[in-house]
Amino acid sequence: MNVLVVAPHADDEVLGAGGTIAKYVDEGHDVYVAVVTSGHPSMFPEDFLKMLRSEALASHNCLGIKETFFLEFPAVMLSEIPKHEINKKINTIIDEVKPDIVYIPHYGDMHLDHFIVSQATMVGVRPIKVHKVLEVYSYETLSETEWNVPHVTNVFIPNAFVNVSNYLDKKIKAMSYFKTQLTTFPHPRSLEAITSLAKLRGSTIGVNAAEAFCLIRRIVI
Numbered sequence: 001m002n003v004l005v006v007a008p009h010a011d012d013e014v015l016g017a018g019g020t021i022a023k024y025v026d027e028g029h030d031v032y033v034a035v036v037t038s039g040h041p042s043m044f045p046e047d048f049l050k051m052l053r054s055e056a057l058a059s060h061n062c063l064g065i066k067e068t069f070f071l072e073f074p075a076v077m078l079s080e081i082p083k084h085e086i087n088k089k090i091n092t093i094i095d096e097v098k099p100d101i102v103y104i105p106h107y108g109d110m111h112l113d114h115f116i117v118s119q120a121t122m123v124g125v126r127p128i129k130v131h132k133v134l135e136v137y138s139y140e141t142l143s144e145t146e147w148n149v150p151h152v153t154n155v156f157i158p159n160a161f162v163n164v165s166n167y168l169d170k171k172i173k174a175m176s177y178f179k180t181q182l183t184t185f186p187h188p189r190s191l192e193a194i195t196s197l198a199k200l201r202g203s204t205i206g207v208n209a210a211e212a213f214c215l216i217r218r219i220v221i
Contacts, residue, residue, distance in 0.1 A: 001029040004099035005139075006090065006121045008113040009075055010035045010056040011178045015189075016139030017103050018063065018171035019164025019198065019211050025064035026167070033060060033068045034093045036086070036117050037075035044075075052180050059177040063170065069093050078116045086116065091124035094133070101135045106214065108154025109144040127219060134221065137213040142188035142197060158212035161201060165208040168198050 003024050007013035013021070013033050021031050035056060039049045053070070060068050071089050073081055094102070104121045105114040118138065125133040137160060140146075145156045164171065172191055175182070185192040195209075202210040 001101070002097055002099045003029055003031045003101045003103070004034065004094065004097050005031065005103040006034045006036065006093075006105070006117060008036050008078075008105055008111065008117040010038075010052055011059075011175070011181045012105060012114075012141050012144075013103075014059055014063070014171065014175045014178070015141050015194065016105065017211060017213075018174050019167040019209065020103075020162045020213075021063050021065065022167040022170040022174070023162065023164060030066045031064070032093075032097045032099070033065050034071060034090065035068065036071045036090070037073045037078060037113060038070060040074040040077060048180060052178075055177045055180060059174045062174045062177065075113065078113045083116075083120065086120045087123045090117075090120050094121075094124040095129075095131075098131045099133055101137070102133050103137050103139050103213070104216075106138045106140055106145050106156050108148055108156060109141060110148035111144050114141065114144055122216075125217075127217075132219060132221075133217075134219045136216040136218075138216055139211070139213055140197075142193060146188070156214065158201070158204075158214055160213040160215045161205045161210045162213070163202070163205070163207045163209075164198065164211050165202065168195065168209040171198070 005013045107118040198209040201212045
């Protein structure tokens with residue numbers, strides 16, 4: 001089985017689905033990650049961008065990800081890119097990977113890049129192709145999903161959970177490579193907060209640790 005995780009920024013894929021990725025890989029499935037944006041040189045020093053790329057690849061190697069695609073759109077500036085260009089690049093990855101399952105960011109996240117990536121990926125997974133994506137889920141991203149203006153139209157309401165009790169340590173190890181992105185507790189992008197959320201989601205389904213998702217579409221063939 002092929003699984004594709006689409007991340008607006010490097011580290012979103014680990015924050016939202018790192019344990020689930022590790023579980024898929026351990027079960028023998030192929031997991032791919034598409035990182036849609038990278039920092040624009042006008043906003044981020046070149047050495048920082050190189051370090052972040054290196055961190056992402058090290059993290060993905062830790063998780064056993066089969067291949068990482070960097071789409072190179074400018075971070076924080078996706079709203080200035082024609083939508084058809086973003087749609088086309090993501091659709092190209094979907095056509096190449098032919099995933100059975102796709103994970104996308106929650107459309108209601110505070111960061112506009114997350115909303116745009118969510119919408120663009122949904123265009124690519126429309127069930128009108130010969131190869132159909134059978135399941136589509138959205139994941140939560142600490143410091144984005146929980147910080148938006150609270151409203152019924154953007155709330156994250158998980159209805160699917162993955163037991164990652166045996167993979168939480170691997171998720172934390174993979175996230176620890178992102179030294180440029182991590183900070184100290186009580187900031188949500190801290191290893192302690194990530195662990196706490198996993199335990200909270202786990203308690204929802206009676207296990208030690210879990211990741212939560214919103215099921216967007218499931219096709220039974």
